[in-house]
Amino acid sequence: MRLLSGQRKKNSSPSDKNISSSLSSNIQEMKQLFSYKLNKDFSMRTLNLKFNHKEACLFYYSSIVDGARINLNIIKPLLENDGDSVSNVVSIENIEEVSDFETANENINSGKVILFIEGDKMAYAMDVADFQHRAVSKSENETTIKGPLDAFTESMNTNISLIRKQLHNSQLINEGIQIGERSKNEVNLIYLKDLVNDDILENLRSRLKDIKTDSVRNVEMLEQYLEERPYSLLPTILYTEKPDKATSYIEEGFIVLLMDSSSACLIVPVTFWSFFHYPEDRYLRFFYGNFTRAIRLLSFYLTLMISATFVAIANFHSEMIPPDLLLAITASRERIPFPLIFEVLIMEIAFELIREAGLRIPNPLGPTIGIVGALILGQAAVEANIISPIIVIVVALSGLSSFALADLNINFTIRIMRFLFILAAGTFGMLALTGASLLFFMYTASIKSFGIPFFSPMSPHFISSEDTVFRKALKKELFRPEYLRPKDIRKKAKS
């Protein structure tokens, strides 16, 4: 009893006490642990068991379990059926024996029912979880024309089933790791056991276990807890909502992280190419896919550089513009009061504004902001001689091509770097712009994600399917990327 009162003083911290054989003390403990009565959805149900004529008690959160199933598969058999043990009485697929309150606590939080029986030092955890979630819907942020359309949803089981649907392999492991101090959330690592490199896996596990925080709610936050360089402009973890993309990475030997509360997954480790590639490139036929890649490469350049290049050329190297074009540009800028770089910056910021506002605006107003923002503002600015038409073209081009960079993370990187490049070009023309882009490239090349250089397998060289800027024909892709040090490097195309 003194032990118990000591426990009370610690307030409702999860007890590591063992379950006793006395039902009443167990009930007392559970009530205290879960603040029974105060906590409206914490339910308890006492009953007399038919098969051994003892008293028993069930505990669960009514909000996260399936009430009908409890009724039909647990309570009804316990009250009516005969048998020699609990597992032979209830008709539920998953029963686990629990011996301490800590585990009981975790189990109840993950949607299980706990059954205590008088005189039994074990409690029984039965899985009847029914967390509410969206149905599987079409991928909204990563659209494809050719290829599967389904996207992850906010349910672990659904997500894993979406992956298993595509990968029928007994080596596909779904390993759970608990993180968080107050709220114990589960992160699931999905990988192929006979491919994945154990060092990388171990590194990931230890990094997950090193996360010391109260709770990690979803993968979006996990991404930031997991990465090595939180202040870097470059992402080192891939984020996607498409199961087919995740599966294609698992097949190569990457590791996918899922959580119950996110409609997306994380993929580690990554290289630059993970952000550049898109599953549709591989679904399209060889030439079509590579054409898409070429367009994407161009849009990388355009987003990053077109405004900066224009500033550099118009301000410092105007001799390279053909005379007729030069005259046209100067004529259109004749009545503009601002310096060129200022004009470009105004427009770039205006475009970012339209973009951000368009994203947050309630749905019915969406098209309006596009028209008001882009058309009317642009037109008026040109007519008021604040912006020259050529700048509108340049900035619209850079803004438009930024949408071709589908990955959100790399999209931000490029959009932020664009401003730095404009400033560099404004200060010393091509000299500073070339230097800035070289430094940006070198910085990117020096980044490592889980020890893997960012531009592998291009440089440093590794054996791989040589899928970098352009890909080879699907039948010619014989190897998994060597930089992951997979257990089996060869895809079994030939014997």
Next chain:
Amino acid sequence: MQNNGFLQTKEILAITLIVIGSKLADSTPALLAQKAQNGFWLIPVIAFVCIFPSFLIMLYLLNRYQHKNMIELIETITGKWIGKIIGLLLFLFTFLTLTLNSRNYVEQIKLLYFPESPTEIIYLIFFGIVFFGAKRGFEVIGYTSWVALPIIKLSAALVIILIMGNIVIQRVFPIFGSGLPIMLSEGVKSTAIFAELFFLLIAYQSAKKTQMFTKGVIIASIIAILEIVLFYFVYITVFDYNSIGKIAFPFHDIIQYIQFGEFFTNIETIFMIFWLFAAYIKFIIFIYITAWIFGEIFAIRNFEPLLLPFSFLVIMIGLLPINSISNELVLHDSLITIMSPFLIILPVLLWIIALVKGDLKR
């Protein structure tokens, strides 16, 4: 210095090719053309013939004494103190080559593209970028060189293709320019235009396997010499023997000539961009190597913090010469003349000492 075994033959090849190959686009041709006139395009061949055997001896020695870089090798063969003195001399050569070259490049940029900006500012920007680039380490320099190499070489090839129309083959005559004896003596004196090959040997242990390094360097130097001769040939056939000596930066003069169709008539800035990339990478490699040699001599394992003081020193010393003409035609010329015999003789000397000591019998 990190060595994760990520550098392979092609990265070493790219590094060497960018450092040596950049000779075709700086003012080295102007330097050579002073005395040899339109025969100067053969001088690199003579210089290469002089220096290559010595270079191979050096590679052979490095191969025999496994797990050593150039400075350690010299110290092992000649003893600690003499080795340190030779090493210091080598460092001085590297540093001076770096400084004089950098002033030359900065002057090119200033004269051709930013005539109104002060040299100091351009120097500062240029070396600011070089410093931050070098700070990323040798492996990253290797990756960058390899990725940048195809683009740089493609732009160079484009220059050749576009200038074709202006070439007059007959301008190659008289084939030995101002005379064979002058050519030969100039050739031997200018051996040190390939001095960078020796400086690069400090990175002997940086590749995954040392054979990869050897292979990369040898292939790259052969490609580089072909490339240089091709470009020098283009210079003398586009400009004739009279004007070639008066042109300070033939590459930049040539790209002023070319046009891409009727509409794009002034496209020199496009080539200037790739030239700038090459120049940045060249100096990034160069300053890294300089700091590395210094670090090896004084046993400073973690030499990367030296990059900042060295960058500063390069700017300060580089600004000392009064103008670019005296910098290039007097100081750089003398440096090359002094370095040439040193670089030809040193490996032979080392080899003889090693042979006498009996180290090579193992």
